[in-house]
Amino acid sequence: MAAQVVVVGSCMTDLVRQLYQSLWAKKVQNIRLEEYTEHLTTRLPRAGETILGHKFFIGFGGKGANQCVQSARLGANTSLICKVGKDSFGNDYVENLKKNGISTAFVGQTTDAATGTASIIVNSEGQNVIVIVPGANLLLNSEDLKRASDVICKAKVLVCQLEITPAVSLEALKMARASGVKTLFNPAPALADLDPQFYIYSDIFCCNETEGAGDSFVGALAFYLAYYPKLSMEEMIRKSNCVASVSVQASGTQSSYPYRKDLPQDLF
Secondary structure (H helix, E strand, O other): OOOOEEEEOOOEEEEEEEOOOOHHHHHHOOOOHHHHHHHOOOOOOOOOOOOOOOEEEEEEEOHHHHHHHHHHHOOOOEEEEEEEEOOHHHHHHHHHHHHOOOEOOOEEEEOOOOOOEEEEEEOOOOOEEEEEEOHHHHHOOHHHHHHOHHHHHOOOEEEEOOOOOHHHHHHHHHHHHHOOOEEEEOOOOOOOOOOOHHHHHOOEEOOOOOOHHHHHHHHHHHHHHHHOOOOOHHHHHHHHHHHHHHHOOOOOOHHHOOOHHHOOHHHO
């Protein structure tokens, strides 16, 4: 069966540092609060400052892959068009996509750049600072889109964002619209000088403030657009918000995204 939701976008390996430890963990480890806070801060570091964190983990992220994973976990037949490095991060990412049931036919691996990374620092209040190194994401090009043209043009919904070269996202949107495919565009990270053509070729223009939950929402919305097209937009948005609200109750990005079987069945 042809992919119903096709995402053209980014893959990022998330390198996450948490600056805090839960009260539960402190109790288990029998750490007195005053001793703990003497060495650990919950605030984000200032310029030129070194602070002590608590936890580090590596996760899978990138707006394109995030959105594709959430859509797939709801039951969508999906395909991701992206580029990663021919390195350990890239190999791990390809396996992650396969485990989520996503077609990797158009996931390219290159030796010309490393897999994209996002260095993320999170404090106890959920505030974060993120530094992105796009790497291989910026090497996704027109030739890659041409190779994937059949899957793009046969989709029900195409999703794009801005963590790849904007011109490539715009080209993908144009390609999809020319074949009558519904286009969903998430203009993030935000650009001050966004090409006005993005408004013309996007059926739905969906901005977000929060990162992980925003991607969960977009992925869910793509699912509803593809599989429940007769729902009103208001109802699609309500259901997508319900899905995204679950993601904020767990840690990590893709690791927090719910599966269809774990959600209230009236969402389907």
